[in-house]
Amino acid sequence: MKNYLLGFLLLSFSSFAQKPFGKMNPMQPVDTLAASCGSCNFKMVKKGCYLAVQIKDIAYEVKGTGLDDHGDAHATDGFCMAVRKARVQGKVENGFYVATYFELLK
Template sequence: MKKIIFVFVLIIVVACSNKKEMTQTAELSCGQCKFDLDSESGCSLAVRFDDKAYFVDGFNIDDFGDAHDEKIGFCNVIRKGEITGVVKDGRFLASSLKLDNAK
């Protein structure tokens, strides 16, 4: 009986500790150029929501065009979009990202 209770408690603890993915409407841009993040060198994609910015894992800064393009590049503008993932160890692990078409 003790083993059954232990296994049940263990399952509950593991289930509660797993963070579920969230979908956020957020700002996306270069973490260094636009969000003042400095924990990486060079230009990297970042997301900002709830007044907090995170580097993004799962997508590259050039996946959506040239990062240095004057009109749409992440190093020059902050774009809006919908991003799905989870914050882990101070980074946003993204599973999907859809940019708004409005510029």
């Protein structure tokens, strides 16, 4: 019984943690980009773990939302362990991708 309860709680928390960030603006284009940890998978210079997206083979650190806003970064499918796809809206500004909408795809 404890295993079922624990599984239910973990599933509930992971579902909650992976809700989209921001509100999609129907007047702006939506891009599907590779998203992952900048230092773990995109080999960016900055040390530590942080969310990044890749546009035309160039990785940008994301501002507005972060690694832990979209689940456990160190889970088997987390950003530090895998490159994922995300639907995003935003723009590159001063070397960062400033996200106004970010939805991690399954």
